[in-house]
Amino acid sequence: MTAVVAPPTTDGLSVRGLSVRFGGLVAVDNLDLDAPEGRLTGLIGPNGAGKTTTFDACSGLNTPSEGSVHLFGNDVSRLGPPARAQRGLGRTFQRMELFNSLSVADNVALGREAAMAGSNVLRQIVASRHEQDEMMEAAAGAMELCGISDLADRRASALSTGQRRLVELARALAGRFRILLLDEPSSGLDHNETARFGDILERVMAERGVGLLLVEHDMSLVMRVCHHVYVLDFGKLIFEGSTDDIRDSEIVRAAYLGAEEV
Amino acid sequence: MLERLARALRGVSLAMSIVATIGILLAIQGVAVMRYGPRTLTMPAYLPTRSIRMVGVNVGLDQIITFLVALVAATGLYLFFRYSRMGVAMRGVVDDPDLLALNRVSPVRARRWAWFLGSSFAALSGVLIAPVLGLEAFVLTLLVVQAFGAAAIGRFSSLPLTYLGGLAVGVGASLSTKFVASVPSLRGLPSSFPFLVLFVTLLVLPRRLLVDSGAAVASPPPHTHSLPPRVARGGLVLGAGVALLVPWIVGARLPVYTNAVIYVLVFLSLRLLVRTSNQVSLAHAGFAAVGAAAFAHFTHAGLPWPLALLAAGLVGVPVGAVVAIPAIRMSGLYLAIATFGFGILLEQLIYPQSFMFGANGSLAVPRPHVSGVDLASDRGFYYVALTVAVLASVVVAWIHRSRLGRLLRGLADSPTALATHGADTKVTLVIVFCISAFLAALAGALFGALTGSIDGTPFGSFSSIYWLAILAVAGNGLIAPAFVAGIFIAVVPAYITNHTIIDLFPVMFGMSAIGNAIMSTRGSPFAGWLQGASIRSAGRADRSPVRDRMIIQEVAA
Ligand SMILES: Nc1ncnc2c1ncn2[C@@H]1O[C@H](COP(=O)(O)OP(=O)(O)O)[C@@H](O)[C@H]1O
Ligand SMILES: [Mg+2]
Numbered sequence: 001m002t003a004v005v006a007p008p009t010t011d012g013l014s015v016r017g018l019s020v021r022f023g024g025l026v027a028v029d030n031l032d033l034d035a036p037e038g039r040l041t042g043l044i045g046p047n048g049a050g051k052t053t054t055f056d057a058c059s060g061l062n063t064p065s066e067g068s069v070h071l072f073g074n075d076v077s078r079l080g081p082p083a084r085a086q087r088g089l090g091r092t093f094q095r096m097e098l099f100n101s102l103s104v105a106d107n108v109a110l111g112r113e114a115a116m117a118g119s120n121v122l123r124q125i126v127a128s129r130h131e132q133d134e135m136m137e138a139a140a141g142a143m144e145l146c147g148i149s150d151l152a153d154r155r156a157s158a159l160s161t162g163q164r165r166l167v168e169l170a171r172a173l174a175g176r177f178r179i180l181l182l183d184e185p186s187s188g189l190d191h192n193e194t195a196r197f198g199d200i201l202e203r204v205m206a207e208r209g210v211g212l213l214l215v216e217h218d219m220s221l222v223m224r225v226c227h228h229v230y231v232l233d234f235g236k237l238i239f240e241g242s243t244d245d246i247r248d249s250e251i252v253r254a255a256y257l258g259a260e261e262v
Numbered sequence: 263m264l265e266r267l268a269r270a271l272r273g274v275s276l277a278m279s280i281v282a283t284i285g286i287l288l289a290i291q292g293v294a295v296m297r298y299g300p301r302t303l304t305m306p307a308y309l310p311t312r313s314i315r316m317v318g319v320n321v322g323l324d325q326i327i328t329f330l331v332a333l334v335a336a337t338g339l340y341l342f343f344r345y346s347r348m349g350v351a352m353r354g355v356v357d358d359p360d361l362l363a364l365n366r367v368s369p370v371r372a373r374r375w376a377w378f379l380g381s382s383f384a385a386l387s388g389v390l391i392a393p394v395l396g397l398e399a400f401v402l403t404l405l406v407v408q409a410f411g412a413a414a415i416g417r418f419s420s421l422p423l424t425y426l427g428g429l430a431v432g433v434g435a436s437l438s439t440k441f442v443a444s445v446p447s448l449r450g451l452p453s454s455f456p457f458l459v460l461f462v463t464l465l466v467l468p469r470r471l472l473v474d475s476g477a478a479v480a481s482p483p484p485h486t487h488s489l490p491p492r493v494a495r496g497g498l499v500l501g502a503g504v505a506l507l508v509p510w511i512v513g514a515r516l517p518v519y520t521n522a523v524i525y526v527l528v529f530l531s532l533r534l535l536v537r538t539s540n541q542v543s544l545a546h547a548g549f550a551a552v553g554a555a556a557f558a559h560f561t562h563a564g565l566p567w568p569l570a571l572l573a574a575g576l577v578g579v580p581v582g583a584v585v586a587i588p589a590i591r592m593s594g595l596y597l598a599i600a601t602f603g604f605g606i607l608l609e610q611l612i613y614p615q616s617f618m619f620g621a622n623g624s625l626a627v628p629r630p631h632v633s634g635v636d637l638a639s640d641r642g643f644y645y646v647a648l649t650v651a652v653l654a655s656v657v658v659a660w661i662h663r664s665r666l667g668r669l670l671r672g673l674a675d676s677p678t679a680l681a682t683h684g685a686d687t688k689v690t691l692v693i694v695f696c697i698s699a700f701l702a703a704l705a706g707a708l709f710g711a712l713t714g715s716i717d718g719t720p721f722g723s724f725s726s727i728y729w730l731a732i733l734a735v736a737g738n739g740l741i742a743p744a745f746v747a748g749i750f751i752a753v754v755p756a757y758i759t760n761h762t763i764i765d766l767f768p769v770m771f772g773m774s775a776i777g778n779a780i781m782s783t784r785g786s787p788f789a790g791w792l793q794g795a796s797i798r799s800a801g802r803a804d805r806s807p808v809r810d811r812m813i814i815q816e817v818a819a
Binding site: 059061080082084085086090091097098099100101102106109110111113114115116117118119120121123124125126127171172173175251 | 325479665666668671672676679680681683684685686687689690
């Protein structure tokens, strides 16, 4: 009764048969997932379901015990994080990995500059004029898109959580990524901030045409912006479908309600 | 008391917590040296020394007792961690103190117990070892580093394996004594064997075991002084004026100032590595020694003086690259220990080789000669050293403004973010270690030229620790602290004749290094307030699962 697994998509991120173990714990269990360019894909599930672990496996931060990760049809399973980023995969972090001692503008600019530096010794040391201009332009555009231009000179560590989330998003948007993984970008935001965040995501989709894979606890945001949603529970894919399908699904509701008793 | 300190240091950047640890080490060691003198105290053997024959080998009764005590202690610890509530709590505090607090186990109590146990076991082993090795603060400190080798074999988690590791290291060191008797060039092997084990084990252990858990959450201190540019420029002009006039003011003490100027290179090198990039190197004295030796050889081979200097710096580069390997694989305390182990290896295995300081252990080093210009006199050489130091300062300042500078500061804050945005952080690390080693090697070469001859003594592995502690107290700026630190280490002692005060120096530097490391998170009251505010708002991040479910029900309805 094994379902036939579709071949990896060529227009975005594909995960096939992914399993990640921590000692005896199977954090992600035989997961198949696609996040194509130009679409907003949701990845939801209760705390500890394995969403962040899946992201880490996609960006090369952990070592899966089985399975493969593909970017635009190429198997990138054996590449390190920088090489995957060079091929168009960017991300943000649930625990926010900002450059705290740098200004907001420098944070965002580094989002582009890191990719320019790559793994070449000379390019890590000096930036050409041309690159410098390109970097500044990308940073200004990304800050504008996220509405944080007025924070440019503030130190990243001195901002509120909501502002920091936006800085991290802007930093990822300054890079030339074609697929972005966003890990709980609205956690720590209040109701208004979350609504604004939804607007920004929709603008990003409209203006950039990138593919977004969104891990999110705020179901109203997910229902509002996502095209397609995957639901994880205890590392297993328990449901996948459109937002309408999710709404009607008994399985999903049970998974969330089941967590309540714990 | 140590628990208090450990708590105060939570949330300090990794490099600064190492600095504080080093500060404690220097302070305690300094006090011990002041109290008991630098010589070895011998301790009467208090255990019976009769020996008995066991499987054909003479074994002292005292050794058997020691062995048994260690075995009992290890077993006791093993059971304690395995089965007692407090033991489990102590393991938990490493992973997540906040989670532990949720389960109504006080992390403070657990940590206090950990320190208590740790200190008493250290004291017990000190008592056991004293009759064998004698009491000398330095030797006992080295012992702790060696013990890390054993702990590394136990993968920092398995007590039984650690016990076996300790035995293996000890037996290996003794066996190597026999082996070495026939190969004179490896004289240093037995004493450096534990460090070899340590360095190699740390290199082959799986990487995930070597990432400091409970990594810093707070941000490192601001990278630049907020001095108004006018003041900064004024200070620069004043400093430059004083620096130029020094040879006409200080008289016969001039070499002391030249020494300080050379130290500027060392501190610039450390500044770039430790404060800019949040890395640690306790092998810097080794870099300097390699530079000094290479410089002596190059000048003897007839290379022109400036070229020989440059080449000596370049010889340091591959050594720096070697030290970058542990930096790629580990951070924080593990990195500090690994680089310190590497420094000791260099000192004990490499310094005595004839390709370092010659067959007699000492080489003559010339000063530059240019006809018509006086560069070789004390006065002339001061200006030579000053020129090199100023050039190096300019280069370091330039690096800070360049792409590399931004990458290094990014590396200090979040290597993960840097990597996931496309920069290969391994390359960045190798670059900064190479530049740092280059500068330190230059300094080594100039030290040699200053004194006229060079041997291994100024480059003892403990110098690296001392240097790092002094850098930590020299302030937060970019270039100025290097000069301040240079004056601290070279000039100030020359004006103090009272020996008690000189002995107090390590203690003072140690103490202020601790203080500085703790203060590094506090910063100005305003910054503290902001930080508090961001923490308070971060509190909201933990949205309750109940609300999630309410939302999903709302949506479903
Ligand atoms: N580094 C790790 N070591 C051990 N267990 C881990 C590690 N990271 C995550 N886990 C475990 O894996 C499971 C999935 O975690 P995670 O992916 O963070 O969940 P989510 O992001 O969906 O909340 C959890 O049970 C978590 O405790
Ligand atoms: Mg998560």
